[in-house]
Amino acid sequence: MKIREIAELVQGELVGDAEMEIVRVALPELAGEKEIAFIERAENLPENVKASCLIVPENFAKELHCSIIKVKNPKLAFAKVAGVLYRFQAPKKRNQTAFIAEDAEVEADFIGAFVSIGSKTKIGKGTAIFDNVTIGSDVEIGENCVIFPNCVIYDRVRIGNNCVLHAGVVVGADGFGYVRDEKEYVKFPQIGTVVIEDDVEVGANTCIDRGALGETRIGAGTKIDNLVQIAHNVRIGKRVVIAAQTGISGSTVIEDDCVIGGQVGIGDHATLKSGAVIGSQAGILPGKIVRAGVWWGTPVQPLAEYKRLNAHFRNLERFKEEIKALKEKLNELEKLIS
């Protein structure tokens, strides 16, 4: 990519050489020839910039030997450039060890070693299925997806276009539902499915269970970190972000544009309204409806309230002493009067 093309891509103001070729991104203090870096603030400028191009904030005033591109949001611009420079291009290749059902319709460009693909499954073009991935029957996977090694996709799951599943992801395992008999747990049927819409990324070893009777759904553009648990019949909206090790119980609804921290626990049948932001390690009770805004703690409270209560909590020592002082004073007073 020429620097000129980069400036166009990020709609930035270019100062310096426009024709040089950029091939890699790097950290500003380590970047060298043919590399591009970014700084979020002018004061973050390293001493000896050796990058060929630097993305800087609009108010950046210094002169540099390298080309600079001024933009409103340098980090975003840098991410966009990297997105083009590192666009994953699956090699057109099928490992001869892969075991693909005869009636599967596999257009995928890349199929790795020891991949297993079940009957009637359809996989779109541009998609890469890495080594040791197991895909069941009647699955549909769209175009330009990347399924990293050792993922398991159960029967009848639907995955859209441009999705990324990192290693060890399990999609479509049975939900956790039983009915207690007098003497044992009887399994409630887990025969629904999972639908993952377009542009979803799922982190390593995350589990997304199939619906009991209906579906579990992950909305378009949603990003899920590692080791997350998504139970049966959960419905997650568009552009939701979920950090690592969070667990979402059955039938809970997360509306569009929510942001959920790490290690959060969400009870079943809860609802997070669009725009809710949940702090890490928070706990949300079953059935709870959480409005837009920032929430914290277990059970969740608005962040401001959480902070106020915690401040009081830290004052308990003082409360105790004040109560003691009041008692003593009162006793003195009493003596004085009597």
Place this chain on the structure above:
Amino acid sequence: MKIREIAELVQGELVGDAEMEIVRVALPELAGEKEIAFIERAENLPENVKASCLIVPENFAKELHCSIIKVKNPKLAFAKVAGVLYRFQAPKKRNQTAFIAEDAEVEADFIGAFVSIGSKTKIGKGTAIFDNVTIGSDVEIGENCVIFPNCVIYDRVRIGNNCVLHAGVVVGADGFGYVRDEKEYVKFPQIGTVVIEDDVEVGANTCIDRGALGETRIGAGTKIDNLVQIAHNVRIGKRVVIAAQTGISGSTVIEDDCVIGGQVGIGDHATLKSGAVIGSQAGILPGKIVRAGVWWGTPVQPLAEYKRLNAHFRNLERFKEEIKALKEKLNELEKLIS
């Protein structure tokens, strides 16, 4: 299954056509011909029931066009019907890619692609081992089990009959035990084993470590959700339920019929007495003995106490103001007297 057979299975009172064939279960509002659904309460009846058969509570009084079966616990009855309609029947088939040690005794009906089975391992009839599963040496797996793709079963593990391991489960990895030397951590031997009794179901990506010297044991009929951690030498009783992302530390004992929520942390050498119910995200200290009843919070308290203390906690603001008011009043009084 004929409706008559279903009514017999669930010991319900049948009203309507007894001979129609039912082939699938479904949600009441979506069920159609040859499908059976259930409602837990009469008021949950959807407007236009099109199911061929509906399981309803005993006090259900309306008349419907379809057959109905009245039972005490409709959800349980429905689960039992689904259990018959969807009974997993492993196809009798061995994928030619599977790598099975010559001295393994494998009666399993189904062996998927890229399955590896070690020396002297025994697997019972009716069992299905799905693709990319790795089973070590000297393992014993009973009859009618289902081992989903990409599970790993280390050497010498014992698994009973009718067990289900979902994708990515790891059974028998080394426990986490070290002894600190002056200069490093020396590994304590992790050479015990894991015993999983009959009718156990284990969720995706859950880990059950082998005993250090003795065994880790999971009792019959116990159900474990996804991403659960069970450490070395833990002993879990019969019919225990453990929700997702819970962690149980070494040598802890969970007695029969306990129910443990999600993201619970249990310290080492603790004991949960039979009938203990632990709320999600609770924390149990090492060595703690938890009696039957409902427990909540970190460190766990009886639910009633947890609620009372939390109510006080939310009153801290008021405490503060009351202390302030008392102070002022006392000051006034003091002035008055002096």
Place this chain on the structure above:
Amino acid sequence: MKIREIAELVQGELVGDAEMEIVRVALPELAGEKEIAFIERAENLPENVKASCLIVPENFAKELHCSIIKVKNPKLAFAKVAGVLYRFQAPKKRNQTAFIAEDAEVEADFIGAFVSIGSKTKIGKGTAIFDNVTIGSDVEIGENCVIFPNCVIYDRVRIGNNCVLHAGVVVGADGFGYVRDEKEYVKFPQIGTVVIEDDVEVGANTCIDRGALGETRIGAGTKIDNLVQIAHNVRIGKRVVIAAQTGISGSTVIEDDCVIGGQVGIGDHATLKSGAVIGSQAGILPGKIVRAGVWWGTPVQPLAEYKRLNAHFRNLERFKEEIKALKEKLNELEKLIS
């Protein structure tokens, strides 16, 4: 190993037969012929010791039929003996199903079934790669490592000597980093790498993400339990211990000799100074610097403070009553005066 050799290894005082051969370790109450056991305190001695050798504390005064070895730390001595008796020796064998790139330099002694090894990857001698493991391109793995089944090692990861990765570990998946645009999340490049130094053990299904631009590093001698999440650009020092299900957010630094309990959550850009000990389920806020010492709770506090505050918390009931009593007394006094 002869008992004499064992006594030398652990620098203990041997009483009894020195020439007998020991082949296994066992629990003191179960150990029999040719087996060695240990007791940490004299009062833990079982009634009928049948072991051939028992490791005991220095002050142990009883006479036994078997040989005894007196040492300062019996558990440590026992662990060292087991380390020799059970030293893992990879069989020299390559399963013919393994798929190894032609330009990979694989000296590893053992390669299991359905292993995939990418282009230009180097693996040292004495190392064992178990079944269904997927190793990317340009990876380097040292000598005498054990990579258990179904692990995934992404491209360009570096692993030192004597490391153990348990089943399902994922090393080098993309970190979780996005920049929010007006209308979607744009992926921040995750093109760094992971460096795991010598003598590291990683538990089953744990995830260690690659650096965004730089590296994620795990120091020599560090031990990590199951289902742990280590985010991009985290730097973990030497001899750190991390228990199960803990999550460490991006760019956090854990210095040497820290001990971290289970289910701990650590925010991004935090620093744990050398010698910090973090209690299970604790929560550390982003950017927080945690000094040496024992810390507990969310947000973390020094253990002593945590205990004091929790004691107050449990006294809230009493505070309430005392405030009430003060009010009443004050009212009486007021009446008395007026």
